[in-house]
Amino acid sequence: MTENPQARLLVLGSRFAPGAGTEGEVRRLAGEIRDWSALLARAEDEGVGPLLYLTLRGEPAAVPAAALEGLRRSFLRNLARNTVLYRELEPFLAAVRRDGLRAALTKGARLALDVYPDLALRPFWDVDFVVHPADWPAVRRVLRGLGFEEAEGAPAPAADGAGRTLDWAYSPYFRRGPLFLEFHSSPLGLHFPGRDEDGFWSSAGRLAVRGTEALVLPAENELCYLCVHALQHSYERLVWLADIAGLAGRPGLDWDWVVRIAREARVRGPVHHGLSLAGTLWPGSVPGRALAALRPARAESAAL
Structure with a gap:
């Protein structure tokens, strides 16, 4: 499958702290972007413009000055708002x-x-x-x-x-x-x-x-809520998955309680799906044990 540099850069740029070894990939992808105006517009639509700025401001040689300035202004506008x-x-x-x-x-x-x-x-x-x-x-x-x-x-x-x-x-x-x-x-x-x-x-x-x-x-309830909300809106914004990944990485999160909430509220499928997508985009953000415990029955998976 042909890689989409824009989509991949948005995913890498939506992490709070890009993982070790991703700097080279970020620079490579930035060099393959041909339409920076389209990338910035897509980042705004996905709700990840400020996060993308956080990632790319450390790579000024790889990003056109006008594009980096556009991201900086977006970051400052959001701060003010x-x-x-x-x-x-x-x-x-x-x-x-x-x-x-x-x-x-x-x-x-x-x-x-x-x-x-x-x-x-x-x-x-x-x-x-x-x-x-x-x-x-x-x-x-x-x-x-x-x-x-x-x-x-x-x-x-x-x-x-x-x-x-x-x-x-x-x-x-x-x-x-x-x-x-x-x-x-x-x-x-x-x-x-x-x-x-x-x-x-x-x-x-x-x-x-x-x-x-x-x-x-409670963080465990919030996490389930975010997963169900993202599914209801067809995961149309990348920032919703970034939210899930960020909260899933919170130290001390009670994953047994997350599993119980999802089971008793009958939202195990949406919670598993949201966490699975976040874990696929940002490996290591969701514990494998939790995903295994939340895995829905085949009939429930087919309904998603």
């Missing part, structure tokens, strides 16, 4: 923390701070939260009090102003200025098992965000 979004997000995070509400930051906005070594490396667009359904009315009141408006087309609020119950079929968007927040009752409407009767909420963690903290899902 993410900084603004976290600043705008801080009042909401502080309010839900003050009121003791269960609203967990998830996906891109969580990963940019929690998994990636620099917040500029992970572009994100909207900000996702998983909210305990019992806390949704109070979360909604916080949003209203801070001046957020629900996106057009949302269901009309109930007579008491509480609005529709948050459930698997209702994931509302709220907006204020540049900030878009999306809320889910559970990761993709799935029931993830917990270590006790309170589900994953009892083992949720805290993540520092500017001058406050955000509640976050």
Whole structure:
């Protein structure tokens, strides 16, 4: 099979820290790129432009100056954008923390701070939260009090102003200025098992965000969520697989718990497939033992 230098360079450039011995391959592939404008556009579409800059800035002799400058500007734009979004997000995070509400930051906005070594490396667009359904009315009141408006087309609020119950079929968007927040009752409407009767909420963690903290899902639940989300969207962005590889490499991750979540939530196939793809693109990022334990039955594999 003929190698695609653009695709291979994007994969190598999407690793947090390219493995030993890849520098020569990066230089070789860079020398084979004929259309750098197309490569930069593809990197932006895949969400890995900042990561590609991190890799290529160490190879200035192999990359045209204009292309490297374009990547640098993209990196700085994302740094500025993410900084603004976290600043705008801080009042909401502080309010839900003050009121003791269960609203967990998830996906891109969580990963940019929690998994990636620099917040500029992970572009994100909207900000996702998983909210305990019992806390949704109070979360909604916080949003209203801070001046957020629900996106057009949302269901009309109930007579008491509480609005529709948050459930698997209702994931509302709220907006204020540049900030878009999306809320889910559970990761993709799935029931993830917990270590006790309170589900994953009892083992949720805290993540520092500017001058406050955000509640976050346990890493094992987050990993399963990322795998299912990537499958639902047909793995259309390379950054989603980079997310999976990055979180899978977290020291101390409880792989037995990942396997139990995937089995009990009946998402073993999507979780195995997402981890397998990440492990194929970035060898060594996913333990073979975990992949073997997650391998779905043949009928489940055929359905993916």
